[in-house]
Amino acid sequence: MSSFIANTKDMQFVLHEVLKISEAGVPGYEEMDRDFTEAVLDAAGKVSSEVLAPLNEVGDKEGCVLENGVVRTPKGFDAAFAAMKEGGWTALDCDPEYGGQGMPYLLNCAVGEMFVSANMAFNMYQGLTHGAYSAIHAHGTDEQKATYLPKMVTCDWTGTMNLTEPHCGTDLGMMRTKADPQDDGSYLITGTKIFISAGDHDLSENVIHLVLAKAPGGGEGTKGISLFIVPKFLVNADGSLGERNSLSVGKLEEKMGIHGNATCVMNYDGAKGWLLGDLHKGMRAMFTMMNEARLGVGLQGYAVAEAAYQEAVAYAKDRTQGRAVTGAAAPEKAADPIIVHPDVRRMLMDQKSFVEGARAFTFWGAHLIDRSHKADDAEAEGLISLMTPVIKGFLTDKGFETAVSAQQVFGGHGYTEDWPMSQHVRDARIAMIYEGANGIQALDLVGRKLAQDGGKHVMAFFEMVKAECKSHDGDERMKPFTDALKAASKQLQAAGMFFMQNGMKNPNAALSGSYDFMHLMGHVCLGLMWTRMAKAAFTALDNGASDKAFYEGKIATGRYYMARQLPACAMHLARIETGADPVMALADDQF
Amino acid sequence: MSSFIANTKDMQFVLHEVLKISEAGVPGYEEMDRDFTEAVLDAAGKVSSEVLAPLNEVGDKEGCVLENGVVRTPKGFDAAFAAMKEGGWTALDCDPEYGGQGMPYLLNCAVGEMFVSANMAFNMYQGLTHGAYSAIHAHGTDEQKATYLPKMVTCDWTGTMNLTEPHCGTDLGMMRTKADPQDDGSYLITGTKIFISAGDHDLSENVIHLVLAKAPGGGEGTKGISLFIVPKFLVNADGSLGERNSLSVGKLEEKMGIHGNATCVMNYDGAKGWLLGDLHKGMRAMFTMMNEARLGVGLQGYAVAEAAYQEAVAYAKDRTQGRAVTGAAAPEKAADPIIVHPDVRRMLMDQKSFVEGARAFTFWGAHLIDRSHKADDAEAEGLISLMTPVIKGFLTDKGFETAVSAQQVFGGHGYTEDWPMSQHVRDARIAMIYEGANGIQALDLVGRKLAQDGGKHVMAFFEMVKAECKSHDGDERMKPFTDALKAASKQLQAAGMFFMQNGMKNPNAALSGSYDFMHLMGHVCLGLMWTRMAKAAFTALDNGASDKAFYEGKIATGRYYMARQLPACAMHLARIETGADPVMALADDQF
Known part of the structure; x- marks a missing residue:
C-alpha cells in the first residue's frame, strides 16, 4: 500500500526562500507568511496521507463500474470526497463571492500536488470541477455564475470538459456534435463525446458538463464551435434539481491506469444546454x-x-x-x-x-x-x-x-x-x-509561442536567464550552476536561431525539431530553477540555518542536475540542427 | 486486436546481405541459403500471425488462474501450444540426438523474434523450456539427457529456472533453499522460490524445474550453491511419469503485464531432486x-x-x-x-x-x-x-x-x-x-566484461569499428555513417579511459557511470550495425536490385539513426566524466 508523506518542507522552501511570496507584491499574497502556508500545507498533507493515499490502491484495483447507466466509484471514494468538501479543500482558490476562500492559485497548486501524489485518479473529480468552475467564472453570465458556481465551489456539483469525439481530438475543426437553437434561448445538444474524465459518478448531486458543439451559422472548422453548459439534471429557478437531461454514459473506458477515475463516452441526445460565452467563440473560451x-x-x-x-x-x-x-x-x-x-x-x-x-x-x-x-x-x-x-x-x-x-x-x-x-x-x-498530447505541446511551443508578440516572451526569458547568471558573478560557489546554465541557454538560443533561419523556407525543418526543443527548454528551465534554489540554499547556510543537511542536500542535488542532466541539451540541439531531412526522408509506404 | 505480420524481408536482408551467413563458414550454416531460410521464416511468420497474435490480447485480458493448486492458462493457449509442438517449432535448434532439428541458434532467434512479437507471454513457456534444455544438455549426465531432453525438445515436458527467493535476487549468496543429500544419490529440496515464469500450467505433462539450492559443505555465499533437476512428476525408469513430487505453487503473481504467462511462487517441501553438473558449482552452470x-x-x-x-x-x-x-x-x-x-x-x-x-x-x-x-x-x-x-x-x-x-x-x-x-x-x-535488472547488466559490463582477459575483447571491438570505418574510405556515400560512428567510438573509448584512470582509486567513479556506458556502447553497436546495413544496401542498389524503395529506405533510416540517435553518445560521456561525486554526494538521510 502507498505510504505517501507530503514534502511540505520542500514546498515551504520554494514558496518562501526561492519565490519569496510574501514579498512578491501580488494581491492576495500578503497573508501568505511562513506560518500560514505551513498550517495549510500541513493540514493538506494530513488529508493526503490519511484519507487519499490509502484509497489509491483501492481505486486502481476496483476501478469504476457502469451499472444500469450509473457509474459507481470505488469503495471509500464517497466518504473521502465528503471529507475533502468538508475540509474546504475544493474551494481553496475560488472566488469568495461564490463561497470560495480566495487564496492564491499558487497555494492551490501546492496543495493539489499532494492530493495528486496521494491519489491522482481521485483528485481528478475535483480537478475537472475546478476547470469547469474557472470557465463559467470567466465566461458565464451573472445568472449562470449564481446558478452554478456556489455548488461547484463546494463540489456538491462536479464538472467536466467535453472536447474529444471519436474521430477528432487534436483537430477539433472536424467536430460533429450539433447545437440546435431553441426559442427559449437554450440549445439542444446532439452528439457523442469521448474520453470524458469524471463524466459520471456517484460523488455529487449533479454533473455540469461543458460541451463544445457546432451551432448553425458559424462556418467551417473551429470557427463554428461554441461552448455550452449541459447539466446532468436541469436546475430549477429556485436552484433545486429538476428533470434528468437527455444525456447518458455510453461506455466506461478500460484504461491502462487512473482506474479510479471514470472515463466516459457521453451521448448527448438532444440534451438541453445553454451557451457559455460568445456564440462561435467556444475555442477562445477553452483556450483561456x-x-x-x-x-x-x-x-x-x-x-x-x-x-x-x-x-x-x-x-x-x-x-x-x-x-x-x-x-x-x-x-x-x-x-x-x-x-x-x-x-x-x-x-x-x-x-x-x-x-x-x-x-x-x-x-x-x-x-x-x-x-x-x-x-x-x-x-x-x-x-x-x-x-x-x-x-x-x-x-x-x-x-x-x-x-x-x-x-x-x-x-x-x-x-x-x-x-x-x-x-x-x-x-x-x-x-x-x-x-x-506532448507532441502537440511541442508544436504549440515552436509553432506559436516562440513567435508570439514578435518573439518578445522568449527574448525576455533569455534575458532573465542571463541576468540570473550575472547576478552570481564573483560567487565561486555558484559557478557549477551558472556555467552549466549559460551553456544550456546558449544551446537553446542556437536552436531558436536554427528555426528562424530554416523554418520560413521549410516549416518541417522547425517542426522536426519541436519535440527536442521542448525538452531542451525544459532542461534550461529546470537549470534556472536549480540555480535559484542553490542560491537560496547558500544564503540560508550563510545566515546560519540550523538544518544544514537540508540545504547542503539541496545544493548537492542541484549540482547533480546541472552535471548529469544538462548535458542532454547538446544532444537536443544536435538533433534539431539535422533539420527536416532525416525525419521526412521516407515515403509513407517505406514505413 | 493485434495484427502482427513478421518482417521476414528485413530478416532475410540481415541474414544474407549483412551477415552473409551462407558464406560464413560456420558448421551448420551450409544449408542456410536464401530459399531455405525464407521457407522457414515464412512458415514461422504464418504461425505468428495466425496462431499466436490472435491470442495475445486473450492472454492479457484473461491471465492465468490458480485453482486448487493447478494453474490454468488462458483460453486457446493449449491448442496453440499443440500447434507449436506439431510444427516442430520447439525443436528448431535442438540437438538431433534428442529429436531436435539441429538448425543454427541464429535461425532460432529469427523465428523467436516473430513469436515474441506476436505473443511474448505465450512464447515464454517454450523459451524457458529451451533454457532448461540447454542447461541439461550442457551439464547433464548421459542418463539425465536421455531421460529429460527428448521430452523437452518436443515441449511435452516444459522447463523452468528457479533462482530468486523472497529476500534475494541479485545477491544469490543469501540463498536459503536447502538440498539434503539422500543415500540413493538424490537430494531433498526445501525452500521457497519466487518469480518462476511458467512455474506451473496446463500445457505440458510435466514441468522440469531447475533449482538452485545449497547442499551441505559448500561454504558461504554463492560458492555453496548447486543446481538440481526437480521434476513436478517423478520419472519412472521406463520414462513414464510416476508420483507427484513434493512441490506446489504457493501463489500466482499479479503483474503489470505478460499476464498470459504464469509467474509462480514455488514451494519445495522436501521435493526430490538430482544434482545437475558439479556439486557446489551451480552458479557456474547457470552462467554458461x-x-x-x-x-x-x-x-x-x-x-x-x-x-x-x-x-x-x-x-x-x-x-x-x-x-x-x-x-x-x-x-x-x-x-x-x-x-x-x-x-x-x-x-x-x-x-x-x-x-x-x-x-x-x-x-x-x-x-x-x-x-x-x-x-x-x-x-x-x-x-x-x-x-x-x-x-x-x-x-x-x-x-x-x-x-x-x-x-x-x-x-x-x-x-x-x-x-x-x-x-x-x-x-x-x-x-x-x-x-x-539493467543496472546489473551495466555493472557486469563495466565491472567485469571490460577488463575480462586483460581488456582483450573490448580492444578487439574498437579495432573492429576502426576497420569497418577504414573499409569505407573513399566512399563518399558512406561518410555520414563512418563519420558519426568514428566520433561515437572515440567517445566510448574516452569513457573507458576515464574508468581506467579513475576506477582504481575509486570504484564508485566507474560504477556511477556504468549505466551511461552501457547506453553509449549500445549506440556505438547500433551505429556499427547501421554502417554495415547501409553498405549492404548501397551494394544491392549498385548491383541493380529491383526493390529500390526497400534499400533506399534502409539507407535513409540508417542516416536517421546516425544523425539523431548517436548525439546521445556525447551526453553519456559527459555524464560518465562527472565521476562519483554528484552521484554519491548525499547521505542516506538526505534522500
Whole structure:
C-alpha cells in the first residue's frame, strides 16, 4: 500500500526562500507568511496521507463500474470526497463571492500536488470541477455564475470538459456534435463525446458538463464551435434539481491506469444546454483556461513521480542485497541496503533532482498565473503562455520516466501489483497524452509561442536567464550552476536561431525539431530553477540555518542536475540542427 | 486486436546481405541459403500471425488462474501450444540426438523474434523450456539427457529456472533453499522460490524445474550453491511419469503485464531432486547459459517494440487529423493522415531505426554464439560475452521506450485497453527487470566484461569499428555513417579511459557511470550495425536490385539513426566524466 508523506518542507522552501511570496507584491499574497502556508500545507498533507493515499490502491484495483447507466466509484471514494468538501479543500482558490476562500492559485497548486501524489485518479473529480468552475467564472453570465458556481465551489456539483469525439481530438475543426437553437434561448445538444474524465459518478448531486458543439451559422472548422453548459439534471429557478437531461454514459473506458477515475463516452441526445460565452467563440473560451489546465497536468507528471520516488527511497533503504564496492556499509547484516550501490543512487538522484526542480518550475508557473490574474502583469502572462507547453510536455515526459526509474529500483517486485510502482507508472502515462498530447505541446511551443508578440516572451526569458547568471558573478560557489546554465541557454538560443533561419523556407525543418526543443527548454528551465534554489540554499547556510543537511542536500542535488542532466541539451540541439531531412526522408509506404 | 505480420524481408536482408551467413563458414550454416531460410521464416511468420497474435490480447485480458493448486492458462493457449509442438517449432535448434532439428541458434532467434512479437507471454513457456534444455544438455549426465531432453525438445515436458527467493535476487549468496543429500544419490529440496515464469500450467505433462539450492559443505555465499533437476512428476525408469513430487505453487503473481504467462511462487517441501553438473558449482552452470538467456531477453525488448511499431504505422496512416504544414496531402479527405506530421514521423523513425538496428545487433550476437559453439571460435566467445549485457540492457531499455513512443502515436486511444498499445508497453516493461535488472547488466559490463582477459575483447571491438570505418574510405556515400560512428567510438573509448584512470582509486567513479556506458556502447553497436546495413544496401542498389524503395529506405533510416540517435553518445560521456561525486554526494538521510 502507498505510504505517501507530503514534502511540505520542500514546498515551504520554494514558496518562501526561492519565490519569496510574501514579498512578491501580488494581491492576495500578503497573508501568505511562513506560518500560514505551513498550517495549510500541513493540514493538506494530513488529508493526503490519511484519507487519499490509502484509497489509491483501492481505486486502481476496483476501478469504476457502469451499472444500469450509473457509474459507481470505488469503495471509500464517497466518504473521502465528503471529507475533502468538508475540509474546504475544493474551494481553496475560488472566488469568495461564490463561497470560495480566495487564496492564491499558487497555494492551490501546492496543495493539489499532494492530493495528486496521494491519489491522482481521485483528485481528478475535483480537478475537472475546478476547470469547469474557472470557465463559467470567466465566461458565464451573472445568472449562470449564481446558478452554478456556489455548488461547484463546494463540489456538491462536479464538472467536466467535453472536447474529444471519436474521430477528432487534436483537430477539433472536424467536430460533429450539433447545437440546435431553441426559442427559449437554450440549445439542444446532439452528439457523442469521448474520453470524458469524471463524466459520471456517484460523488455529487449533479454533473455540469461543458460541451463544445457546432451551432448553425458559424462556418467551417473551429470557427463554428461554441461552448455550452449541459447539466446532468436541469436546475430549477429556485436552484433545486429538476428533470434528468437527455444525456447518458455510453461506455466506461478500460484504461491502462487512473482506474479510479471514470472515463466516459457521453451521448448527448438532444440534451438541453445553454451557451457559455460568445456564440462561435467556444475555442477562445477553452483556450483561456488552457494555461491552468495544462499546468495542472504538468503538476500531475511530477506529483506522481514524487510519490514513486518516496517509495523507491524507502525500498532502497530497506532492501538488502550485495555489498558496497568500497566495503560493507552494514557489516552487521547479511548484505547492505541497496542504496549504497552507485547505480541505485543514480536512479534516486535522477528522481530527486527532477521532482524538486519540477516543483520549483511549476510553483513559479503558478506564481506567474497569479501575477497575470491578480496583478494584471502582462509580462507574467506572456511568460506563462510561453512556459505552459514546456511545463505540460517536459514535466509529464520526465515524470513518467521518473516513475519508471523508481519502479526499476524495486527489481522484480516493482513489476508485481503487490507494490504501488506499477500503478504509479500506469497512472503517470496518461499525463503525456491528455490535455494535448506532448507532441502537440511541442508544436504549440515552436509553432506559436516562440513567435508570439514578435518573439518578445522568449527574448525576455533569455534575458532573465542571463541576468540570473550575472547576478552570481564573483560567487565561486555558484559557478557549477551558472556555467552549466549559460551553456544550456546558449544551446537553446542556437536552436531558436536554427528555426528562424530554416523554418520560413521549410516549416518541417522547425517542426522536426519541436519535440527536442521542448525538452531542451525544459532542461534550461529546470537549470534556472536549480540555480535559484542553490542560491537560496547558500544564503540560508550563510545566515546560519540550523538544518544544514537540508540545504547542503539541496545544493548537492542541484549540482547533480546541472552535471548529469544538462548535458542532454547538446544532444537536443544536435538533433534539431539535422533539420527536416532525416525525419521526412521516407515515403509513407517505406514505413 | 493485434495484427502482427513478421518482417521476414528485413530478416532475410540481415541474414544474407549483412551477415552473409551462407558464406560464413560456420558448421551448420551450409544449408542456410536464401530459399531455405525464407521457407522457414515464412512458415514461422504464418504461425505468428495466425496462431499466436490472435491470442495475445486473450492472454492479457484473461491471465492465468490458480485453482486448487493447478494453474490454468488462458483460453486457446493449449491448442496453440499443440500447434507449436506439431510444427516442430520447439525443436528448431535442438540437438538431433534428442529429436531436435539441429538448425543454427541464429535461425532460432529469427523465428523467436516473430513469436515474441506476436505473443511474448505465450512464447515464454517454450523459451524457458529451451533454457532448461540447454542447461541439461550442457551439464547433464548421459542418463539425465536421455531421460529429460527428448521430452523437452518436443515441449511435452516444459522447463523452468528457479533462482530468486523472497529476500534475494541479485545477491544469490543469501540463498536459503536447502538440498539434503539422500543415500540413493538424490537430494531433498526445501525452500521457497519466487518469480518462476511458467512455474506451473496446463500445457505440458510435466514441468522440469531447475533449482538452485545449497547442499551441505559448500561454504558461504554463492560458492555453496548447486543446481538440481526437480521434476513436478517423478520419472519412472521406463520414462513414464510416476508420483507427484513434493512441490506446489504457493501463489500466482499479479503483474503489470505478460499476464498470459504464469509467474509462480514455488514451494519445495522436501521435493526430490538430482544434482545437475558439479556439486557446489551451480552458479557456474547457470552462467554458461546466461549469454543465451540474456540475448533472449534483449530480443524480447525489440521484438515487442517491432509489434508496437507496426501498430503505430498502421494507425498513423489511417487516422486523419489536421493538415500537413506544407499543404494538404489528402485534399479529398477532411484531414490528412497523421503520418504527414513531422513529429509523428519523428516517433515512427525513432521506432523503425531502433528496431532494425536492434535486429541486426541481436542477429549478429546470435551469430557470434553459433561461431563460439559450433566453430569453437574463442574470439567470438569473448566478443559475445562482452556484448551480452549491452544486448540485454540497451535493447530492453530502448525497446520499452519504443513501445511507449508507439503508444503515444495513438493519443488517448493508446491509453485504452481497446487497442493493443497498453499491453505492449506493460509487457515490454518486464524485460528491463528480469534476467538481471539493467543496472546489473551495466555493472557486469563495466565491472567485469571490460577488463575480462586483460581488456582483450573490448580492444578487439574498437579495432573492429576502426576497420569497418577504414573499409569505407573513399566512399563518399558512406561518410555520414563512418563519420558519426568514428566520433561515437572515440567517445566510448574516452569513457573507458576515464574508468581506467579513475576506477582504481575509486570504484564508485566507474560504477556511477556504468549505466551511461552501457547506453553509449549500445549506440556505438547500433551505429556499427547501421554502417554495415547501409553498405549492404548501397551494394544491392549498385548491383541493380529491383526493390529500390526497400534499400533506399534502409539507407535513409540508417542516416536517421546516425544523425539523431548517436548525439546521445556525447551526453553519456559527459555524464560518465562527472565521476562519483554528484552521484554519491548525499547521505542516506538526505534522500
